[in-house]
Amino acid sequence: MTEPPRSRTCLVTGASRGIGAAVAARLADDGHRVALLGREAGALEAVAATLPSPSVVVPADVTDAEQVEAAFVRIEREWGPVEVLVSNAGSGGAAPLVETTDELWARMIELNLTAPFRFLRRAVPGMVAGGWGRIVVVASVVAKRGEAQVAAYSAAKHGALGLVRAAAAELARTGVTVNAVCPGYVDTPMTEATVAAIAGRTGRSEDDARASLARRQPIGRLIDPAEVAEAVRFCVVNGAVTGQGLNVDGGTVQS
Secondary structure, X not given: OEOOOOOOEEEEEOOOOHXXXXXXXXXXXXXXXXXXXXXXXXXXXXXXXOOOOOEEEEEOOOOOHHHXXXXXXXHHHHHOOOOEEEEOOOOOOOEOHHHOOHHHHHHHHXXXXXXXXXXXXXXXXXXXXXXXXXXXXXXXXXXXXXXXXXXXXXXXXXXXXXXXXXHHHHHOOOOEEEEEEEEOOEOOHHHHHHHHHHXXXXXXXXXXXXXXXXXXXXXXXXXXXXXXXXXXXXXXXXXXXXXXXXEEOOOOOOO
C-alpha cells in the first residue's frame, strides 16, 4: 500500500550536489526531516538553505567508519533513529581492465560498496525496532550490465545491487524495505567529470562528448536529477516494493 504522509527522519549521503541534493529536496517537499551528509560543509549548508522542512548538516566522509558512526549518533540525538536512508554517495573511475590499478579497484569498492554496506548495517537495527524503514541505494545502470573501461566501478555497483537484494530478503517481514535506483547518465557533476575525461582521452570537444553520452540512452538526452529523486520517493512511499533495482536510464536496460 502507499504510505500516508508522515514526517520521517531521513539521511541522504552525497547530499551536497547532483542526485543527492535533488533527493533531499524531494523528501523535504514531502515534509520529512532531512540530514544532509557529505564532505563539504559549505555545499551542504547551501542545499539546506533551500529546503522547506527541518534539516541538519552532517559533514562526514562515508569511507571513514568513525565519522559514519558519529553522524548517526548526532542524528539520533537530535531526531531519533534514521527511518529513511538514501545511500547516494559514490564516484566513478575509468580505465581499461589491464590498466586498472589495485588502488583504483580498492577506491571503487570502498566508496561504492563498502560504504553503503556500513550505512545499511548501522541503520537497520533502529528501523527494525521501530517496525518501519526505507533504504534506497543509488546504484547505476552498470549494476545491471557490464560496460567497457569501468570494470572496478561496474563490479562495485553489481555488488551494491547484490547487497540490496540480500538485505531485502532478510528484512522482508520487518517493515523495512531495501531497494536500489539504477540511473543511466544523469546531468550531474559526476557526468561532467566523465565528459571531461572523454574529451581529454579522445581529443573531442566536451560538447561532442556530452552529446555522445546522451545518444547512448534511447530517449536521446541525459537524465534529470529530479527524475532520479522521484524514483527514490517511489521506493519510500510504496511498502510493497523491495529487493528491486529500478532503472532510471531512458530505456537503456529493459528489465
